[in-house]
Amino acid sequence: MAHDFTGKVALVTGAGGGIGRATAEALAAAGASVVVGDVSAKGGEETVALIAAKGGKASFVRCDVSQEADVAAIVDHAVSTYGQLDIAVNNAGVDPEVAPAAQWKLEDFDRIHAINTRGVFLCMKAEIAAMQKAGGGAIINVGSFASVSGVVNKPAYTASKHAVLGLTRAAALQYGREGIRINAVCPGGVKTAILVDNVGTSAEAEAAVAAAHPIGRAGESQDIAEAILWLASPASGFVLGHGLVIDGGLSAQ
Template sequence: MSNLGFSGKSVLVTGAAGGIGRAAALAFAREGARVAIVDVDAKGGEETVGLIAQGGGDAFFFKADVSQSAQVEAMVTAVVERYGRLDCAFNNAGIEIEHLPLAESDEATFDRVMSVNVKGVWLCMKHEIRQMLKQGGGAIVNTASVAGLVGAPGMPVYAASKHAVVGMTKTASAEYGRAGIRVNSVCPGIIRTPMLERALEREPRREKNILKAHPIGRLGEAEEIANAAVWLCSDAASFVTGHQMAVDGGLTSI
């Protein structure tokens, strides 16, 4: 455990049944935080809780669809009822379900991606910030993407959704900074997650091009994004707000 100031603090992580969310939940727990695990996948969420318990940490699972306002409000209420307050939130839940150029995208895909990636982050921040205003401050990190900083050919709707996350992050940081609430985003490059592994199984040739996109010469790991989220939420980042941290192996540098 390092000294990032999480001992006794409560942290909410959405999309924590696997991938980056699970890695972040485990990282927060190792730092001494009490962690609320949120996902639509109850089995995976409970597994994350179990992993934290094995390490001696304090965590619980709450099933919620972040695109549903009542469920998000109940999620925040559950954290406060269990831990007394909400110190930090990592709004990580998101989906990626398109691989088509813009003119071939369909309306159903647009609505689904926007519902989770944009409306979901908006709802989470809305209810988290209301609680943080009551208690005098807090820290929020949203998962955006390098696709929120540059274009993403073949993923126009996903890119639009992540640009929206960046815009909401910047705006919320400006609106609530004086209230003691910091809001940042982490912008991952291409990360080795179960979602990516499934995509590469379908199209093995994609991996060579993906590797070329990163000057560092490899894919990112979920733990590397988790470490960035933990730092952004920590006391070590007390003067950082409105920032979009690219954790991308240099992808956006070329």
């Protein structure tokens, strides 16, 4: 179904590439004004340029989601520039970890949790306050198949993505009656920089990733953006506190 977000204001973190960029582009194509947040100014500005080239409305704000002042500033930007905040996609995340048990690193644990877990916590806190003023809204947090399964060699990433689902459920229960619907998406392997960093770009690696997914291929960023737009739209109006798995069957095994 084609969505119409005309007049709506959306914020997407980690929108300088990958799933966040595809989501920002799709929201703008459906009529939303989009605030693009990222630590990377290069990636964020590119996303804004891609949206503008297609006639969409977007602006970039550099934002490290682990920093409370950055998060407050980007939510303020959305409200002061476009009038309110209706949709927030907390997508920024990192996955640098390959840690056989004896080599688990505390600095990996702290960095991953600072961005993946604390970032979602801080973003929701500021976004919910803005949405209460607007009288409602939709928040979609980006988890992972690691929100619902254990991933070998990735203890901190797995814990952080389980935490994203926990934050989603707790906040959804608290704010559903105020018209703020909070849900999550849980992607399988998606062809983005994170996946390339983890497995490389060889034909063998690509074939192995495809084979790991019962559907026979890796995900595309658009597969995930499509589900995020549905969760942001009135079409999913009775969906609350849900973690929507979009993983080509990976976690069904």
